[in-house]
Amino acid sequence: MSIGKFLVKRLLQGVLVIWGVITIMFALRAVSPGDPANLIVGPAADPEIRDQVREQYGLNEPIYVQYVDYVQGMVTGDFGYSFQSSREVTTMVLERVPATLELAIAATIIAVVIAVPLGVISASRRNEPADYGATLFSLLGISTPNFWLGLMLILLFAVFLQDPMETYLGFSFPQGRRTVGFGEAVITLVTTGYAGDLLTWVRHITLPAITLGTYFTAMITRLTRSGMIDEFGKPYVTATEAKGIPYVLIRYKHVLRNTMIPIITVLGLQLGTLIGGAVITETVFNWPGLGDRLIQALNARDWPLMQGIIVFIALGFVLINIAVDALYATLDPRVTNE
The missing domain is CATH 1.10.3720 (MetI-like fold)
Known part of the structure; x- marks a missing residue:
């Protein structure tokens, strides 16, 4: 097997891993107790306001529609907005990556x-x-x-x-x-x-x-x-x-x-x-860093931020593994036959 085919194989495996992480995170949010709208506006808010929030974030849609929208957002780099701070999750993740x-x-x-x-x-x-x-x-x-x-x-x-x-x-x-x-x-x-x-x-x-x-x-x-x-x-x-x-x-x-x-x-x-x-x-x-922000998101049950951080960590891990595989295949071509 050539190095190019070997890396394509590893890349496809990495895509499956990322898809699995995204799916697991969505499933955890779906089965977790509590209404996300209450986390955003508080349990004492008027029902009309909570309904508006659910509609704004797509929480009133069927679960399969939410999943498709969620995956599409991840693929395009749109991780949504933080429930707690209303900031873009992508920005909140990237600003902690250097540390x-x-x-x-x-x-x-x-x-x-x-x-x-x-x-x-x-x-x-x-x-x-x-x-x-x-x-x-x-x-x-x-x-x-x-x-x-x-x-x-x-x-x-x-x-x-x-x-x-x-x-x-x-x-x-x-x-x-x-x-x-x-x-x-x-x-x-x-x-x-x-x-x-x-x-x-x-x-x-x-x-x-x-x-x-x-x-x-x-x-x-x-x-x-x-x-x-x-x-x-x-x-x-x-x-x-x-x-x-x-x-x-x-x-x-x-x-x-x-x-x-x-x-x-x-x-x-x-x-x-x-x-x-x-x-x-x-x-x-x-x-x-990302770990400190992840703990803050867990304490606040800020699901979009938690999902964004974990998916980003998984993506980084997969990319590093692919880079190591490429280096190892260059140093020892025998691994491309495994």
């Missing part, structure tokens, strides 16, 4: 910077204290709930150690909502040369990124370790050692390089998972 992407990418960078060297050390010093320490770290990272870890990091660094850090290091990690985004900070740095906004952004994102990336770090560490151990047992390593090539060169140029293909695949797939899994972390740290 979520910043957090997911920062968590990925932290995970890679820590996990790959740790996995290399663990594989190179198998059954030694360094290996046991890396294995214990991986176990703790996978087992620790990120909401608990986030709360502990806030208590430790933003509360108990705030004054000592200010005194001895000259900075501390803030407790409140961030005041500047990455794009704004970079623009300020480029146009004025002032780096204060960028440093403020770094201070705000450090603890959330560590919290979100801990599980990812542990997983990549274990993947790197197991991949390198598997590569060390292959004949080409023995052959290169017999030629007198230095062990360090074998480890990094050959073994680690061959281990990176599955790691790159997992990196791409987990980026989509991080975007969807940032809900709890954003809530704990009051981070102004």
Whole structure:
């Protein structure tokens, strides 16, 4: 199968996934108790006003008509209007996307910077204290709930150690909502040369990124370790050692390089998972991303906004998966035959 046909197949599968998500979200809204009109105008409003609202939002139409209109709106990018704020859902979603992407990418960078060297050390010093320490770290990272870890990091660094850090290091990690985004900070740095906004952004994102990336770090560490151990047992390593090539060169140029293909695949797939899994972390740290807005929509039972956010997250996850499949098919053409 050619790469083009392979990607078309993946794209069609992605369309089916998105359609399934849209259908499930509509079904959940249809079977949930309560009248959406009461959420918009309040239960004490006059019946005439509630009838006008139902007609305005198409809530008085048969369920199949509502479903068709709902799917058509999603296909054209019209997610409707928020019940709570009467703003376009598309606008409310897109304005929170940069913050979520910043957090997911920062968590990925932290995970890679820590996990790959740790996995290399663990594989190179198998059954030694360094290996046991890396294995214990991986176990703790996978087992620790990120909401608990986030709360502990806030208590430790933003509360108990705030004054000592200010005194001895000259900075501390803030407790409140961030005041500047990455794009704004970079623009300020480029146009004025002032780096204060960028440093403020770094201070705000450090603890959330560590919290979100801990599980990812542990997983990549274990993947790197197991991949390198598997590569060390292959004949080409023995052959290169017999030629007198230095062990360090074998480890990094050959073994680690061959281990990176599955790691790159997992990196791409987990980026989509991080975007969807940032809900709890954003809530704990009051981070102004999609997760924070989704929790607000859930509390207000704002169905159009909830649907828009979840469909957007699913769309992002599918697109990232297709991109990873394309990269993997380029690196290893054998996958196109699967």
